[in-house]
Amino acid sequence: MGSKLAAKQAAQKFGVPMVPGTETPLKSLEEAKEVVKKTGFPILIKASAGGGGKGMRVVENENELEEQIRLAKSEALSAFGDDAVFIEKYVGSPRHIEIQVLGDRHGNVVYLFERECSIQRRHQKLIEEAPSSCLTPDIRQAMGQCAVDVARACNYHGAGTVEFLVDEKLNFYFLEMNTRLQVEHPVTEMITGLDLVKEQIRVARGEKLSFGQNDLTINGHAIELRLCAEDPANNFLPDTGRLETYIRPQGPGVRVDDGYEAGMDIPIFYDPMISKLIAWGADREEARLRLIRAIDEYRVTGIRTTLPFGKWALQQAAFIEGNFDTNFIARYFTPQALEASPEDDAARAAAILAAVLWEQPAAAAPQVNGSAKTPSAWKQRRHVR
Helix, strand or coil, rough: CCCCHHHHHHHCCCCCCCCCCCCCCCCHHHHHHHHHHHHHHCCEEECCCCCCCCEEEEECCCHHHHHHHHHHHHHHHHHHCCCCHHHHHHHHCCEEEEEEEECCCCCCEEEEEEEEEEEEEEEEEEEEEEECCCHHHHHHHHHHHHHHHHHHHHHCCCEEEEEEECCCCEEEEHHHHHHHCCCHHHHHHHHCCCCHHHHHHEEEEEECCCHHHCCCCCCCEEEEEEEEEEEEHHEEEEEEEEEEEEEEECCCCCCEEECCCCCCCCCCCCCCCEEEEEECCCHHHHHHHHHEEEHCCEEEECCCCCCCHHHHHCCCCHHHHCCCCCCCHHHCCCCHHEEEEEEHHHHHHHHHHHHHHHHHHCCCCCEECEECCCCCCCHHHCCCC
16 A cells, blocks of 8 residues: 555555546656546646655646656655656645544454645645544545545555545545554544554554444544744745754643654754644634644744744634635745734743743742741742733
8 A cells, every 4th residue: 555556456446436547657758648638737746655745746738747757756766766656637626635544453444534634835734633624424424434445455454544635526536545653643533532553552462443433423623733843934944953942832622742852953854843733622613722822832942833834824714614725825825924013022922931931940948847848839930920
């Protein structure tokens, strides 16, 4: 399933809907031209062994075709050691929706509902949520069954993700399968109450799944922002440096999965993601508002991050209404959208000062009759007016 072409061939046996295109690696420019006569432009050239947007090129007309194939093959070879590419019809305004699956070694496979992953830059996700705001229960069930069929097609066990493109009429098409736990898995954990890492370990030990499809329900809503060391005002280019301040938000429904502390360096050698910030709510609006509050409380200085973009995106009408697709950033975002007013700067400075003072250790407790008497928490803290 690590090969997109092999995955498509396996899924076709179960009648899973496919995006029109080639079913084998592209052999020549002439073959590409023949394919395009059937699909029409625009098309998408994709690396068979690819992922993360690498080896992927959109081609708008025949004049670009040869050059874009060459670039895609070169990038695929550099990234994956395999220059095989194929063609798919480019779906212009799709939503990117994926289904979490989990299978054991005893033939049991379930789907753990969907994640909406349409807010992306460079074909890589920035904001994910579960469940999607656009799926009906019937379409959710149909996509879930297709995802289970894809997993059964390769006798899959463990946690995996089956990705789909969904058009404006809610027709869905198989995209690929990621045979691993993905970055955005916490939103699934938050709405199902399951620990997917624990479930993976149980499957690896040969245990049966302790639940079936009918035991799974959606509880509330969860939204995740990938906190990346990137400059949204400069085409989301990576930003490196030292984390001078790093204070996590807390509170009901807020979760932070990270691997950094204040004083650590963000290097140029690895993926720029610093953490995942997740908020859960009883409904989508509560989750959205909690995530905005958590973004405001997340203190990061020394580098530029995607926090300002995340707050901006969560406040856009298209996001609030759940009416968006993978063109969200191209359609709505400009660097000027992140220009803060003087009032915003003053409020942020005051909040950072309050957070830093809150983190300072309290003074030593006074000695009373030879023993330490701890004053109230209020008296231990300094207050900022």
